[in-house]
Amino acid sequence: GDLSPHDPLVGADLSVLVGGELRRYVDLDAAATTSASAGVARAVQEFLPWYSSVHRGAGVKSQVSSARYDQARETIVRFVGADPATHVGLFPKNTTEGLNQIAFRLGLTRDDVVVSTAVEHHANLLPWRRHAQVRVVDVDRSGTYSVDAVVAALDERPAPRVLAVSGASNVTGWMPDLAGLAAAARARGVLVVVDGAQLVPHRPVDMAALGIDVLVWSGHKMFAPFGAGGMVVDRRLLVGGEPFLVGGGAVKAVSDTEVVWADTPDRDDAGTPNVLGAVALAAAADELMAAGPRNRRHEDLLVHALDAELATVPGLHRLGPTTGDRLPVVSFVLDGMPHEEVAQRLAREHGIGVRNGCFCAHPYLSRLFGLSTAEVQQFHDDARVGRADRLPGAVRVSCSSATPLADVAALGEAL
Numbered sequence: 001g002d003l004s005p006h007d008p009l010v011g012a013d014l015s016v017l018v019g020g021e022l023r024r025y026v027d028l029d030a031a032a033t034t035s036a037s038a039g040v041a042r043a044v045q046e047f048l049p050w051y052s053s054v055h056r057g058a059g060v061k062s063q064v065s066s067a068r069y070d071q072a073r074e075t076i077v078r079f080v081g082a083d084p085a086t087h088v089g090l091f092p093k094n095t096t097e098g099l100n101q102i103a104f105r106l107g108l109t110r111d112d113v114v115v116s117t118a119v120e121h122h123a124n125l126l127p128w129r130r131h132a133q134v135r136v137v138d139v140d141r142s143g144t145y146s147v148d149a150v151v152a153a154l155d156e157r158p159a160p161r162v163l164a165v166s167g168a169s170n171v172t173g174w175m176p177d178l179a180g181l182a183a184a185a186r187a188r189g190v191l192v193v194v195d196g197a198q199l200v201p202h203r204p205v206d207m208a209a210l211g212i213d214v215l216v217w218s219g220h221k222m223f224a225p226f227g228a229g230g231m232v233v234d235r236r237l238l239v240g241g242e243p244f245l246v247g248g249g250a251v252k253a254v255s256d257t258e259v260v261w262a263d264t265p266d267r268d269d270a271g272t273p274n275v276l277g278a279v280a281l282a283a284a285a286d287e288l289m290a291a292g293p294r295n296r297r298h299e300d301l302l303v304h305a306l307d308a309e310l311a312t313v314p315g316l317h318r319l320g321p322t323t324g325d326r327l328p329v330v331s332f333v334l335d336g337m338p339h340e341e342v343a344q345r346l347a348r349e350h351g352i353g354v355r356n357g358c359f360c361a362h363p364y365l366s367r368l369f370g371l372s373t374a375e376v377q378q379f380h381d382d383a384r385v386g387r388a389d390r391l392p393g394a395v396r397v398s399c400s401s402a403t404p405l406a407d408v409a410a411l412g413e414a415l
């Protein structure tokens, strides 16, 4: 059928003016942000009258808010296949904040090595670089790497402490063999941190079965609003040490000179939390758990539809793998037309929203384009003097499980 199986999204029926005529807006930018689902919007609406300060007030509203906040923590832990007894759920504002938080919390030093890959979003590269040495596993021209390549990096000396990888690429939709990677890291006593920003909205993740220590993702890519992401962490990693944010709520006692930190999650949750965001994230998690296999079938249809539509466009070159299991995310360039012009004309002339540029993954893009070291250096020098627009870029189309197949057909026709 033509209708997606997921709950309808708020704004799914938005219209835009195209050439003087109103048309249904086609949103093919789900990898950046998805609209809220109707179910999430309902959960927020129902909770709005109740939200209040948590864990501090004695009033009824405060008790309801606290209970819902604690319940949301449990929901997100179970959502990713972890046990609340061994794993704690936190609500960083997004993946970026979560990865910054965990990179800080692991107490890394300049002598520590983190193994990561050339596929990563900047969010899963720069926080590690700030605290430790990053050993980058390279990709081939198709934009993929093997478990063997990661194993070689894990076996290099000095031995690494952390493996930090994305569950799926925001540029190509490619997914590494997460089970194989996690098993190799664990066998060597290396912690496994997964950037789940793209994976979690599309696939069920079982942290316990996979052997993942830390998983981070964003609510705004899985039908919840901005401002609350999820981070599920093995509790043992958060027992000691200073929290990332210090302040009220993170302490047991403060004197003029000393502080006794609270146990996690309070230790890692200073300040008034985003309870509404947590409730929305938990509602989105409940919805995805219920939708699972139906969503998967629909997404596979979207992948096939994208492959078929894009194959008919003359002069279109895709970046990254075009076979195997992928998310419905594709980046490409068109001969003779700059990426920004493609994106602008799709919006203006066809009412289709896509994204263009480098997708916060410059090292990955430079490899997908086969740039030399000298060329990369030239782009850096240009950017330093204010000419960042010279970086090579592409057009990205990305679907969620709520994208109708008709939207992919509309894209094909427009291209």
Ligand code: PMP
Pocket (backbone or CB within 6 Å): 031, 032, 094, 095, 096, 097, 121, 123, 124, 166, 168, 169, 170, 195, 197, 198, 218, 360
């Ligand atoms: N990692 C990946 C793979 C992503 O796609 C994104 C979002 N583009 C992020 C991290 C960062 O997410 P956020 O902007 O929500 O922090």
